[in-house]
Amino acid sequence: MKRSKIEYSPIGIIHSPFSKPTDMPCQPGLGKNIKGIIEVFPEYQEGLTDLDGFSHIVILCHLHLSTQFHLRIIPRLETEKRGLFATRSPRRPNPIALSIVRLDNIEENRLFIRDLDMVEGTPVLDIKPYINESYEDDEIRLGWLENIRSREIS
Amino acid sequence: MKRSKIEYSPIGIIHSPFSKPTDMPCQPGLGKNIKGIIEVFPEYQEGLTDLDGFSHIVILCHLHLSTQFHLRIIPRLETEKRGLFATRSPRRPNPIALSIVRLDNIEENRLFIRDLDMVEGTPVLDIKPYINESYEDDEIRLGWLENIRSREIS
Numbered sequence: 001m002k003r004s005k006i007e008y009s010p011i012g013i014i015h016s017p018f019s020k021p022t023d024m025p026c027q028p029g030l031g032k033n034i035k036g037i038i039e040v041f042p043e044y045q046e047g048l049t050d051l052d053g054f055s056h057i058v059i060l061c062h063l064h065l066s067t068q069f070h071l072r073i074i075p076r077l078e079t080e081k082r083g084l085f086a087t088r089s090p091r092r093p094n095p096i097a098l099s100i101v102r103l104d105n106i107e108e109n110r111l112f113i114r115d116l117d118m119v120e121g122t123p124v125l126d127i128k129p130y131i132n133e134s135y136e137d138d139e140i141r142l143g144w145l146e147n148i149r150s151r152e153i154s
Numbered sequence: 155m156k157r158s159k160i161e162y163s164p165i166g167i168i169h170s171p172f173s174k175p176t177d178m179p180c181q182p183g184l185g186k187n188i189k190g191i192i193e194v195f196p197e198y199q200e201g202l203t204d205l206d207g208f209s210h211i212v213i214l215c216h217l218h219l220s221t222q223f224h225l226r227i228i229p230r231l232e233t234e235k236r237g238l239f240a241t242r243s244p245r246r247p248n249p250i251a252l253s254i255v256r257l258d259n260i261e262e263n264r265l266f267i268r269d270l271d272m273v274e275g276t277p278v279l280d281i282k283p284y285i286n287e288s289y290e291d292d293e294i295r296l297g298w299l300e301n302i303r304s305r306e307i308s
Contacts, residue, residue, distance in 0.1 A: 003195070006162045006216045006277065008248040041157070044247065047225040049237030053297025060214070060250055062160050071201040083203030085281040093198065094162040094279045096214055098252065100287070123160065125248045127239040132294050133254070140286050143207025 010123035012040040012109075014061065018119045021065060021090070025117070035104075036116035038124055045109040048127075052106045056130035057113070059099050062123045066095035082144055097122075100130050164277035166194035166263075168215065172273045175219060175244070179271070189258075190270035192278055199263040202281075206260045210284035211267070213253050216277045220249035236298055251276075254284050 015037040018024045025034075038059065040048060051057065069091040072081045090097060102114040111127075169191040172178045179188075192213065194202060205211065223245040226235045238246060256268040265281075 003164060006164070006279070008160045008162070008250075010157060010160070011247050044225065044239075047238035048240070049226060050240035050298050051237055053295060053300075054240065055293060055295035058252065060248075060252070071198065072203060083205055084201035085198075086202070086204035086208065086283055088282055088285075092280055093165050094214075096162075096250070096280050098212065098214070098282065125160070126246055126250050128242060128252065129240055129297060129299065130294075131242075131296060131299065139209060140284075141207060141209035142285060143283060144204050145283065145285065146207075 008062070008125055010041070010062065010125060011044045011127070012038050012124040014038060014116070014118045014120065014122040014124060016116055016118055016120045016122070018116075021119055024119070032115055034116045035112070035114050036118070038111040038113060038127070040109045040111065040124070040127075042109055048106060048109070048111070051103070051111075051127070051129065054103060054129045056100055056132075057103050057111070058128040058130050059097075059101060059124060060126040060128075061097045061099065061118055062125055063090045063092075063095035063097050064121070064123055065119065066090050066092065069093055069095075080144075086143060096125065162216070162279055164195070164216065164279060165198045165281070166192050166278040168192060168270070168272045168274065168276040168278060170270055170272055170274045170276070172270075175273055178273070186269055188270045189266070189268050190255075190272070192265040192267060192281070194263045194265065194278070194281075196263055202260060202263070202265070205257070205265075205281070205283065208257060208283045210254055211257050211265070212282040212284050213251075213255060213278060214280040214282075215251045215253065215272055216279055217244045217246075217249035217251050218275070218277055219273065220244050220246065223247055223249075234298075240297060250279065
């Protein structure tokens with residue numbers, strides 16, 4: 001029961017200037033300003049009402065090109081193996097990507113977005129409004145990424 | 155092709171003090187400090203390596219009790235209908251919940267977490283490290299939620 005299969009159907013599809021993963025910028029932040037379109041299938045268009053008031057949206061996509069995974073991997077640009085769930089690797093047991101993108105405008109069932117890091121044809125599972133929740137009361141620790149962060153900043 | 159079904163299998167399960175959705179706090183922030191456990195199935199345990207260095211994690215869960223949806227809904231505690239994708243309603247075409255929780259510690263395949271807003275037995279699809287990305291260069295607009303935010307703060 002608790003391990004039963006879960007079945008989803010895409011609500012839309014990504015249109016992107018990147019036709020394959022190797023076309024994409026491989027460092028965070030380099031995808032900034034890349035423009036794309038989310039085509040929401042017409043039967044879901046009504047659910048987009050009120051979304052145009054949000055500057056940023058969360059998109060959950062199915063990484064359809066991700067066909068296998070390993071539980072320990074060497075992250076891109078790194079040298080040391082890390083546990084898969086401590087990374088953002090696209091190769092995961094359930095290859096769901098979480099992206100926060102800027103929403104420029106909506107025309108009918110088409111969402112014009114920026115900061116895209118998906119390839120052409122990626123199926124979209126869900127769209128949610130982005131809410132900038134504050135964790136400032138908490139200390140944020142970034143594990144093995146702490147070193148990388150300080151390298152990027154310096 | 156682009157509308158083909160997507161099949162996932164849970165990587166784990168949530169253990170929560172809430173046995174049904176109506177037990178849960180219905181305002182954001184009230185779930186703060188609620189403790190729970192993510193039981194990761196043993197075959198994925200190795201993928202948890204290095205995750206204990208992170209203070210917060212992102213969990214994607216399948217909302218197994220969500221069986222239907224409407225494209226326009228009245229959000230909880232509100233009076234006006236809104237487009238579904240402009241809300242965080244659990245009733246969605248693909249009912250995937252996105253939660254950011256605090257990670258207290260890991261014992262083998264069990265993650266001890268806080269700030270839980272899921273019911274007992276919720277299937278877990280993915281776990282990712284939480285990285286506090288900064289959108290401070292961008293103006294953040296929260297659409298219809300702007301009014302609610304100012305009400306909460308005042």
